[in-house]
Amino acid sequence: MAKKARARLLGVVVLLCGLLTAAGAQPAAADGLPGSLWFDEPAAATLTVANGRFTDGLGREVVLRGYNVSGETKLEENGGLPFASVADARKSATALRALGGGNTVRFLLSWAHAEPARGQVDTAYLAAATAQMQAFLAAGIRVFPDWHQDLHSRHLFDEDSWYTGDGAPQWVVEAGDYPKESCGICVLWGQNITQNEAVKQASYDFWHNANGVQDAFLVTAGTTMRYIREHLSTAEFARVAGFDPYNEPYAGSYDSGQTSRTWERDVLWPFYVKFRARMDTAGWQAKPAFVEPNLFWNANLDFQRQEGGLLDAGTLGSRYVFNTHFYDQKAISGIFMWGKAEDGQYAGDFGTVRDRAAAAGTTAVVGEFGHPLAGTVADKAPTVLKAMYQALDSRLPGSSWWSKPAGSGRVLSGTQWQWDIYNDRHHELMNGNPDKVLTTGDAWNDEDLSAVGLDDAGQPVLHQDARLLDRLYPSATAGTAVAFTFEDRSRDGSTTLTWNPVPTSLPKTAQLVGQGQYGLLLWRSDGTDAPTELHLPASFTASATTVVSDLGATAAPPAYTEGAPVAVAAEPGGTAARRLLLTAPDSGTLHYALVTNGASAPSASLLSAARDELTAWAAAKAG
Structure with a gap:
């Protein structure tokens, strides 16, 4: 039985037992999506320690x-x-x-x-x-x-x-x-x-x-x-x-x-x-x-x-x-x-x-x-x-x-x-x-x-x-996180602190990021069809968020629907906070996702060129 099916079944059992009280229910999200997606249910939220990492009820690294x-x-x-x-x-x-x-x-x-x-x-x-x-x-x-x-x-x-x-x-x-x-x-x-x-x-x-x-x-x-x-x-x-x-x-x-x-x-x-x-x-x-x-x-x-x-x-x-x-x-x-x-x-x-x-x-x-x-x-x-x-x-x-x-x-x-x-x-x-x-x-x-x-x-x-x-970070990884970085471009007075610029060997990626913030996650999937989640800072507005991944390249990712490879949804809890969801239901594959707010309406050709660069880089450096 698939992990998602098991999680849903457990959620149904919990519901039928009368344990999902009104006090614990999630309110509706501001973007119209239900505030309690199936992977936000109590069975999934429960935290344990396994294999040297925090793990939620869906086996994701937290x-x-x-x-x-x-x-x-x-x-x-x-x-x-x-x-x-x-x-x-x-x-x-x-x-x-x-x-x-x-x-x-x-x-x-x-x-x-x-x-x-x-x-x-x-x-x-x-x-x-x-x-x-x-x-x-x-x-x-x-x-x-x-x-x-x-x-x-x-x-x-x-x-x-x-x-x-x-x-x-x-x-x-x-x-x-x-x-x-x-x-x-x-x-x-x-x-x-x-x-x-x-x-x-x-x-x-x-x-x-x-x-x-x-x-x-x-x-x-x-x-x-x-x-x-x-x-x-x-x-x-x-x-x-x-x-x-x-x-x-x-x-x-x-x-x-x-x-x-x-x-x-x-x-x-x-x-x-x-x-x-x-x-x-x-x-x-x-x-x-x-x-x-x-x-x-x-x-x-x-x-x-x-x-x-x-x-x-x-x-x-x-x-x-x-x-x-x-x-x-x-x-x-x-x-x-x-x-x-x-x-x-x-x-x-x-x-x-x-x-x-x-x-x-x-x-x-x-x-x-x-x-x-x-x-x-x-x-x-x-x-x-x-x-x-x-x-x-x-x-x-x-x-x-x-x-x-x-x-x-x-x-x-x-x-x-x-x-x-x-x-x-x-x-x-x-x-x-x-x-x-x-x-x-x-x-x-x-x-x-x-x-x-x-x-x-x-x-x-x-x-x-x-x-x-307010940082980009991988709050739940469906598999094992291999590497992560976030260049926040925070300030020391009037000085912008840039300690991790995109290298000149990746010119299209550098052009896409520009002077904006960016984060990059590499992870290896483990067959979990629950999404990988990254917290999206408020500075990553709906229109200014660009994602380049082996799962897809898109400006302004769409609202989450089940199985969508790249999407956004509200964070659980009914606040204005948002998260990026990356779904890769395969096993043993190295995936990557660059998330940036640097570009304004990037062209399809720039997204494609940056994706080609990052795919080759990931294979050479982390594959």
Whole structure:
């Protein structure tokens, strides 16, 4: 039986069982197509890990792209929730799709608000968090919740402190006997992790289950997961990708003779095994845990870097995802990197992430990456973020991509820090101090990293170049992605950053692309007759999108009809976002598709000539 037939049959069974509730149904798309095409059904949306990649219910290779929602959870002004209301959550979700191009969010949760008193889970908090989560699920966006902490707990810090934290409830801090917090001479808030004795000792106590605090956390985590599962429809839960057990784990301090690697093996990994068991009993047994290694595992400053990466955890397989963060500490320091980021700047760093996940028998997600948008190093942000997205797309710099695309590697999933619509509009009493009301930036330890904010009319607006954020990417590949690149032509001030120009050896392709944006995907089919999908940025308007592929060459691709080789449709969720659909129901064939907004009404002869060039190039370089 064909895979499409199996998927349809499963969708019919789900429908007949009454599991496709109205809450999970997709609204009609703006272009008149049904918002729930057969390949958008819950059976297809369900995400698993197989053969070292994210895979949907139709066997397609999935890439997760989006943002962290949101650092507002670290604050008290909205009670540890990302949003003040469900209406704000809906506004944020719609904007994330339409402006930010995301299909996934890492959704922050607060232990302090989930369990404000020991053994007493606040179901009102869980209900509010779940309702806000549903706003993103309804917009067709996948979600993976994250138990977030930084510097262990806000309650470690004095009212007049220079810094603050988030995570553990007050009763956890009161159960310990911690010194007065002090970071000494600290330039960045993160130095508290290794220099503030109160933070170090409290972190150590959590990992060693002092006063039973880790046990209490695991109980609350299990209760929370069960609540979410029971209060989402089947269609909604299908879009929940997994769960991140603990943000940025660090030992606090190591025992005598212990190393970062042995700490991961003997302390961190057993915690993840316990969390995984809680997931199973809460009804999340088919979803992976997004486990993070030691915070300093992949630091790009040598004096910070520590051995780790869950090296001794064995084969993680389908039950776990390797979930790491990456920030360019050299660039953030303002000392160790004086200039801007360049083509291929992070190819090695992100290549290490790919290799570590592959060695562990699973896939990877870069759960946080970003750069300050205000302050002394903000001028580096356009190039740093472009280089990070480039490294997510491919392990090759643009200068060598066209000459050896087969070395491009898997397209990495990633969620940028962060998406906070309240940026620059906060009202946060820092550490409860009425004399320290924070309103600017992220209102948290002088950070300002949000890609979005609200204008004076209350509408979401981007704080970064839309060409950088709203990207073309292969969200679902029917087969195996061989290589991918996207030249976003984003700006650094008035300078257009072009790191991957079409080579002069392909003159007709270069003419077609011109000064426009372009992406190019090569993939090998596996007999799946579901379409390959690429997210189309808003800059790829209906009239300006040109596709040149072995499947066909067309300007302004038509609306999707079943089996059409090249077509467009709305993204699931009823927003204005669109996707390109490429259908190739053969097996073992190398396919390619160039997608550009550079040409205006290109001639048939130019399309044909560019197709001939690309066909010969693909056969020679990647065949």
